[in-house]
Amino acid sequence: xxxxxxxxxxxxxxxxxxxxxxxxxxxxxxxxxxxxxxxxxxxxxxxxxxxxxxxxxxxxxxxxxxxxxxxxxxxxxxxxxxxxxxxxxxxxxxxxxxxxxxxxxxxxxxxxxxxxxxxxxxxxxxxxxxxxxxxxxxxxxxxxxxxxxxxxxxxxxxxxxxxxxxxxxxxxxxxxxxxxxxxxxxxxxxxxxxxxxxxxxxxxxxxxxxxxxxxxxxxxxxxxxxxxxxxxxxxxxxxxxxxxxxxxxxxxxxxxxxxxxxxxxxxxxxxxxxxxxxxxxxxxxxxxxxxxxxxxxxxxxxxxxxxxxxxxxxxxxx
Numbered sequence: 073x074x075x076x077x078x079x080x081x082x083x084x085x086x087x088x089x090x091x092x093x094x095x096x097x098x099x100x101x102x103x104x105x106x107x108x109x110x111x112x113x114x115x116x117x118x119x120x121x122x123x124x125x126x127x128x129x130x131x132x133x134x135x136x137x138x139x140x141x142x143x144x145x146x147x148x149x150x151x152x153x154x155x156x157x158x159x160x161x162x163x164x165x166x167x168x169x170x171x172x173x174x175x176x177x178x179x180x181x182x183x184x185x186x187x188x189x190x191x192x193x194x195x196x197x198x199x200x201x202x203x204x205x206x207x208x209x210x211x212x213x214x215x216x217x218x219x220x221x222x223x224x225x226x227x228x229x230x231x232x233x234x235x236x237x238x239x240x241x242x243x244x245x246x247x248x249x250x251x252x253x254x255x256x257x258x259x260x261x262x263x264x265x266x267x268x269x270x271x272x273x274x275x276x277x278x279x280x281x282x283x284x285x286x287x288x289x290x291x292x293x294x295x296x297x298x299x300x301x302x303x304x305x306x307x308x309x310x311x312x313x314x315x316x317x318x319x320x321x322x323x324x325x326x327x328x329x330x331x332x333x334x335x336x337x338x339x340x341x342x343x344x345x346x347x348x349x350x351x352x353x354x355x356x357x358x359x360x361x362x363x364x365x366x367x368x369x370x371x372x373x374x375x376x377x378x379x380x381x382x383x384x385x386x387x388x389x390x
Contacts, residue, residue: 098353
């Protein structure tokens with residue numbers, strides 16, 4: 073990102089507001105909703121196998137209490153109305169034998185890998201549409217890119233959940249040693265660490281996977297990651313208010329209400345990711361427009377030397 077855009081931002085107070093409106097138009101005024109539905113469906117299909125795989129990994133090297141703490145950290149990342157179904161599944165897996173969990177994890181690996189791969193393909197296709205990529209990826213390259221993005225996302229999710237559990241253990245140890253006042257200082261990490269992981273993941277996604285013709289500059293990628301994370305936090309908060317206070321879904325959908333809540337939450341978060349990509353794209357367009365304007369300005373005319381005036385001045389001096 074050039075310094076020209078930085079100076080224009082400082083001089084134009086309404087730059088960010090106009091950028092937000094254009095990003096909203098870009099992400100909502102197209103066929104992005106089709107990709108949102110695809111990503112949400114495959115994410116819903118992959119999330120339960122992913123939990124089974126994680127529980128299987130945890131059981132290999134952790135105790136039952138540590139597995140339960142790690143699983144609780146995973147469920148806390150989900151909306152309140154959808155946590156029950158996850159906690160029931162996590163409780164069943166943590167109390168099952170290691171052989172049963174290993175067998176289920178092996179089967180879940182196949183189902184989860186298929187669903188995650190298809191979901192990330194839909195996500196990348198939606199980001200390519202938002203970024204106005206006219207030439208699609210080749211078949212092999214696109215599938216390999218979706219595979220590596222899925223593996224990276226799973227590894228990052230595991231790392232973030234482990235960091236949350238570590239922060240909770242530190243807070244519990246501090247509160248036990250010195251009272252509740254000491255333990256409360258580390259509790260904000262529960263919310264900060266998932267947000268930080270999401271910013272890092274989305275920044276790298278926008279930087280390396282949204283455009284295949286040229287990489288997105290770091291400033292738009294980081295800004296898009298921050299905006300998408302903020303939108304995701306707001307969407308999760310609004311989703312909790314909507315399904316718990318405004319429109320309780322249990323009376324309408326019955327026992328599958330938790331699944332509907334989870335699907336709504338996923339779709340809103342996918343829209344937040346697409347909006348962050350649109351925001352990064354509009355920042356790139358603004359930088360290119362600013363550069364073209366500066367290049368189109370006429371160069372200052374060079375001073376023309378009048379030889380007759382110079383000769384006359386020399387004669388007057390002599």
